[in-house]
Amino acid sequence: MRQFVTELTELQNKLLEMGGLVETAVRSSTRSLVDRDEALARTVWDIEDRINRMDIDIDEFATRLLATQQPVARDLRFLTAAIKINTDLERMGDLAINIAQRSLSLIRRALVKPLIDIPHMSRIVESMVHKSLDSFVQRDADLAQSVLLSDDEVDDLKNAVYKELLELTEQGKAPAAAAFDLMFVAHNLERIADHATNIAEDVLFLVKGIDVRHHHLA
């Protein structure tokens, strides 16, 4: 039993480490865009490689714990949550790659406009990733709840970015190709925020037993 507790802690630490890599991937991908730094954009592929290796490792570790420890109740919920969180983190890595690809494409073109909203979005999203994992490790429902609120803020920012880029394109002030790329960057940031929100929802279910997925069903 004591060994199982140690193993659950190890699993948690692996997820925290993976979350740290995801934060770095997100930060580097948007930072490369703002600083027009191609070398920084390229580092995202190495980070994603490490995220993918951790995905496989964590999946195997959690499944082995399910098989050997035969957990019930809270521990079982914890392990199934860990498997889901692992998948969410892996997808975030893919999305950071999408941003890095757009960044490489944008760096080669003229600057559309000073980028203000996108780095702002990125900072909120990085913080959401961090908080969602902290809320999991600390079983902190209030912290998980704060992630849900940030998600609304990210959605609003994304809509503002879309609207502005659309206007610039229609007025001939931005080339369509660059505007498309920037919209996809905002879109991918929003999707990363959605995955952090999934994690926070899993935590709320784990801690409070309340299912906050599909709010509108309530």
Place this chain on the structure above:
Amino acid sequence: MRQFVTELTELQNKLLEMGGLVETAVRSSTRSLVDRDEALARTVWDIEDRINRMDIDIDEFATRLLATQQPVARDLRFLTAAIKINTDLERMGDLAINIAQRSLSLIRRALVKPLIDIPHMSRIVESMVHKSLDSFVQRDADLAQSVLLSDDEVDDLKNAVYKELLELTEQGKAPAAAAFDLMFVAHNLERIADHATNIAEDVLFLVKGIDVRHHHLA
């Protein structure tokens, strides 16, 4: 034990039913765009509501089986795969909603161009959803493999749609707002294809024990 076999079959049937709803959601969302049928677009919300209810139901059912049956080896892998597949299907429902939203926005505007690639993409994607679940139920590795090949086809179609819409916008032949909407439709179809691919990869792992996620690590 016999009861457990029955329950696993019941779980499979629930996933098949959910997959059927997802196919309908995808078909209705793109069909509403092609036929400019607002009422059809609105049905997607009802379907997604049912998908969300099934998501919660299946998640609880699978977790309960994990707790009460304490499965090992193959049955355990089957149950963890079912939990992941359930999540993929639920996300596909969200993506169909995204398409229906863009469809409502596009119906209100002038037609950009005859839509050929998008309904073509949609048919491939619906078939991928179907085949991925069939491959799961039948433990059919060849069928799962065919889903991975279709994913490449969908990516190529998406890139062709992007390129064409970008050219039309730059030549002033398509309004930027409509072009953005259509690109997002193609983008969401591609993401649904990615989720079907995730399912096929889970099936290959389940059947052959080969981890085909992150191919490039091989």
